Amino acid sequence: LCLPIVLRQPLEGGDPVLRLLVILGVSLGGPVFAVCTTTPLLQKWFSAGRHPLADDPYFLYAASNLGSMVALLSYPILLEPNLTLVQQSWVWACGYGAVVVLTLSCGVMLWRQGPQPLSVVPESEDDSSLESSGRSRWLWVLFSFVPASWLLAVTTKVTGELVPIPMLWVVPLSIYLLTFILAFSRWQPMSHVWMVRSFPVAILLLLFLRSDSVLQEMVKHLAVFFVGAMVFHGELARRRPGTSRLTAFYVWMAVGGVLGGMFNSLVGPLLFPSYWEYPLTLLLACLLFWRFRSEHDPKQVNWWVFLPEGMAVAVVLLLAVARGSLVDGLVTVVPLVILGFLAKRLTLVFALGVGVVLLATEFGDLFQDQKAVLHSERTFFGVHRVLRDVETGFHELHHGRTMHGMQNTEPSRRHEPLAYFHRSGPLGQVFDEFSGENAKSRIAVVGLGTGTMVAYREPGQHFTFYEIDPSIKRIAESPHLFTYLSDSGRDAYDIVVGDGRLMLARARDKSFGMIILDAFSSDVIPVHLLTREALELYYRKLSDDGFLVIHISNPHVSLGPVLGNLAADAGSRCWICRDQFVPTGLQESGREPTLYAVIAREEAHLGGLLDSKSDLPWIEITPDEPEAAWTDDFSDVFNILR
Known part of the structure; x- marks a missing residue:
């Protein structure tokens, strides 16, 4: 490891x-x-x-x-x-x-x-149709490239844009391995011919079958990926050579897999402003499908030849009826049938048509859900978009489906902290308690976002932000996107780019009165920020009466017990504040449901925060049976999934 x-x-x-x-x-x-x-x-x-x-x-x-x-x-x-x-x-x-x-x-x-004489092994049935071994190698590379690239693309789609749940990446990878198992096993539970015939239908369902349910969308993408991987891995199995070329077969398969991974992991972030690898991989899959589709045409046309298309039409219509919109279902069926016909007769035209639809869908994301894209930037860490809500005028920073901050653009209200940092929320309580004479002079924040927290700054205070992604720094410091930082002045803050824990270790001991951790709202939980060794580091950097504030709003993981065990292990105490039911009026003003925790060595270090008469009380976490605290040597993310 x-x-x-x-x-x-x-x-x-x-x-x-x-x-x-x-x-x-x-x-x-x-x-x-x-x-x-x-x-x-x-x-x-x-x-x-x-x-x-x-x-x-x-x-x-x-x-x-x-x-x-x-x-x-x-x-x-x-x-x-x-x-x-x-x-x-x-x-x-x-x-x-x-x-x-x-x-x-x-x-x-x-x-x-x-010594045994090597048996003369007959080549697989497709070997005789190949013009040369060089052509075979290209096909092996391409047929392994597509599912490998598709795997990474659908993983990014599902975990980054649909359901940002930690460890969900295990599901598409398991599907990928399962298709290898089914394609190369001696027992074939699924006919390869049927998989090939179902492929264009699956692609069409992916394009035209839409659902408001995130779960249904996830299942759709994974199901189509299963069909596609079965088709291309099945072709690899069908075209496998005799034992004399076995080693070369695996070498070129590995080359294709590596190239697929490099295309998504290295080339994509450098060349594409968004996750274009997904539509481009699907387009390549359709073009390659044109290469071998005719080899699987039945000698005689029977009723079962049209069964996949019939099932697809039935699924679309049934879902439309279930949603109470038969007209929408019929509108979906018409292009599905037309492209389905092209898939059978004009496969190249079908592939190009799919490519046009995919690219149109990708560019269509520039304006949707009453939000216009003001800025989009892709880095190693993902795609960051700044959206403008047409109705409210708010600017929002998004990473996939996770929002990392927003700002009111009205000049008289752009200094207000919004979203998870609202003044009427838990974080507002913390800064209200430690204001004026009680204000902490130096505050460290792990996670920059839009720089919203600097809106709480009082004269003489200084914020040090630790941010691992340089693009977030550029976005937060761009006045045409967000003005929290530019309005506060350069002497109010500094930004350290790098891993939060590693960079924080370089700071002087006892230099901060408060450390705020804001790095746990996405699908990737930085475990190394929640370990025994990390807490020891925070305490070294905090003043004697300093304390931790942790933003743990995440619908997919429960970090409260982790923090309770961590505090108990260190002889400290932990409290959480839930702000889950936000009144409609406050939602319209930019307040979001949040969950915060504070950890302090002594209750007195929190002043009167715990005695607040607010409707949002702070409740102490006291595990009945404390479990082992996370350490740099041990963690357990699976058992905190909701």
């Missing part, structure tokens, strides 16, 4: 992609390469043996992916909640040792059989 907290070179400003690749390559490259090359090696040895299935050892690839899938699902459910990183390292070391021993045992068994 490789954690940023133990890196010798901290991740400071700039794009960390190259440094992460170097770090992961040095720390994990060797073991990963050794394990990945074991699969083709064992299959090659197996094909040289006397086993009845030696002529076609590719079912072992299905077994290999089954093992990967079991390991993937076991880690968050079994290993991470029960083992520390040190213990996990020992488990992996033993596992690698077992792999070495078992691999050597297989080699010894093959050697003891004595």
Whole structure:
């Protein structure tokens, strides 16, 4: 395992992609390469043996992916909640040792059989139709590139734009591995021909079947990804060569997978302002579908040939009736049927039509839901958009579906802190209590957002913001987008770009009266900010009567128990304040439901905050049976999911 907290070179400003690749390559490259090359090696040895299935050892690839899938699902459910990183390292070391021993045992068994004449293995049925081995390699690369790129694209779509739930990325990766298992296993529960015939229907449903339900949208994208991955992995399995070219087959498959990953992880963020990899990958999939679709046309047309299209039309109409809008369903069915006909007769035209619709949909996002896009910027950390609400005139900062702050653009009201930082909310209570003579002179904030918190600044106060993404700094300091920082003046704040914990460690001890953590509202929970060692760091940087304020508004994870255990472990106390039911009038004024926590070594350090007569009381978290606090060596995200 490789954690940023133990890196010798901290991740400071700039794009960390190259440094992460170097770090992961040095720390994990060797073991990963050794394990990945074991699969083709064992299959090659197996094909040289006397086993009845030696002529076609590719079912072992299905077994290999089954093992990967079991390991993937076991880690968050079994290993991470029960083992520390040190213990996990020992488990992996033993596992690698077992792999070495078992691999050597297989080699010894093959050697003891004595030299065996290699059997002349007939190539798969498609080999004879290929013009050259070079053409085969290109197809292997392309057919592995598409599902690999599709995997990353749909993962970003689902976890970043639809449902920002931590660890949801496990689902599409499991689907990806499952399609490998089904495509290369000797038992074929799903006909490859049926998958091919269903592919254009699935694409059309993806384009034209719309739902207001986020869950239904997520299921739709994942279901279509399953069909697409089954089609291309099925083509790889159908075009697999004989054992004489087995190694080359896996090498070129790996090349395609690596290129697909690089396209999404490296090329996409550099070239595309938004997640264009998704529509471009779907377009490439449709173009490649044109390459092999005719090979699966039935010799005789029967009624079942049109069953996938009929089922798609039925699904669209049933959902339309369920929503009470049959007309919308009919409007959806017409282009679906037309493009479905093109998919059968004019596959290239179908692919280009799909590309036009996908790009139109992507550009259509520039104005939707009464919000205009003022600014869009993509970095390694994702796509950040600044939207303008047409009705209220508010400017909002969004990362996927998560809003990170808003501002009223009226000159007389643009100094008001809004959203999760509203004056009538929990954070407003904190700053009201520590104002005037009680105001903290220096405040550290991990997470910049729009810079809203500087609106609470009083004369003589100084805010130090720690922000890992340089693009957020540019956005917050752009007066045409947000003016919280520019209105406050340069002497009111400074911004340190880099990992919050690592950069905070460089500050002088006892230099802050308050530390505010605002980094837990998205799908990625920075665990290293909520560990025993992190709390010890915060206490070193806080004054003797300083305290922590943590913004933990997140609909998908419950961080309250984590903070309660952390405080109890440190001999401190923790209180939370829930602002979940915001009156309609205040919602229109820019107040959002929020959840905050404070941690202090002594109750007296919070002044009269806990005695506030507000409708939003602070309730102490006192775990009946405190669990182990998170540490740099142990955490358990799975069990705090809501």
